[in-house]
């Protein structure tokens with residue numbers, strides 16, 4: 001192939017591959033000499049809902065603010081829809097980035113009608129036209145006819161949908177959400193989450209959602225980016241992150257975990273609750289074998305299999321009972337069927353080996 005033909009092929013590829021809605025590349029952000037974000041890279045694909053999940057203070061909001069252009073990164077690049085919006089030379093302000101925002105406080109203007117609040121997201125469009133489009137956007141989030149109401153006349157969940165309609169109206173490349181459901185009570189939160197997801201799907205919109213709630217991330221995300229101390233430590237689908245956490249701390253983000261130190265002998269890791277096959281690993285390798293509570297099945301003692309443990313404490317949660325116990329000097333948190341082991345002092349444990357989490361080293 002001649003060099004020219006090669007260039008043509010490359011050009012063709014560039015033309016046909018849709019640009020990523022948002023690409024964060026090797027982002028560093030410091031305040032004074034304190035590193036808040038350390039070499040963070042994240043590519044958001046079209047129509048994807050990505051949750052940034054992590055403990056308070058790990059840098060989730062800062063990353064969103066860097067993407068939005070509210071903060072400027074110290075190093076790295078932000079690319080929106082194939083256009084560099086921030087690097088060492090370029091820095092576009094938030095309104096020039098083609099991004100939508102939904103923040104925790106929603107920031108609806110209390111003195112403006114709902115229709116005007118939504119139309120506010122459209123700049124450079126005549127008022128009558130903007131209000132007409134706002135009306136359609138409200139219809140799409142299930143709020144047809146609410147144009148002339150004021151924010152205080154709407155419930156928290158409805159206000160959330162107004163904020164979403166406003167963010168989506170200018171057809172942004174990505175909508176950025178910062179803890180958008182925190183202000184809602186628990187019951188409402190689940191239904192508003194579903195509403196928001198169905199609007200995002202219907203509009204084929206792309207979204208990044210910051211949350212510290214693992215349940216929320218599991219329920220909403222196509223992909224979770226797990227953050228810790230200013231870094232993304234793992235990305236994957238909810239199933240991947242749940243089943244194959246990169247370390248014990250990542251496993252513990254989602255639930256209590258029962259962890260045992262083990263050493264490989266003949267492809268098996270021996271734990272106090274059973275032998276776990278670990279595949280082709282050398283003899284003597286140190287591993288940590290972890291089980292989420294539901295992965296250690298609890299039976300009454302009349303069953304032959306498994307190991308017997310004494311129940312030290314019992315908490316009733318309606319759908320299940322939580323039992324605290326010890327095996328050797330390892331504390332266990334177990335989940336049991338309240339009807340099967342009503343008030344047993346001892347129970348038997350049988351590990352579900354499919355659910356064993358195998359981690360390298362003694363963690």
Ligand SMILES: Nc1ncnc2c1ncn2[C@@H]1O[C@H](COP(=O)(O)OP(=O)(O)OP(=O)(O)O)[C@@H](O)[C@H]1O
Nearest residue numbers: 031036054055056057058059060061062063211212
């Ligand atoms: N303007 C600022 N000045 C000083 N420190 C800041 C500033 N902004 C953020 N930080 C610090 O940076 C770290 C990351 O903050 P950030 O708000 O991004 O965390 P977060 O993961 O979103 O936490 P939360 O869930 O509590 O909002 C925190 O330790 C915070 O104190």
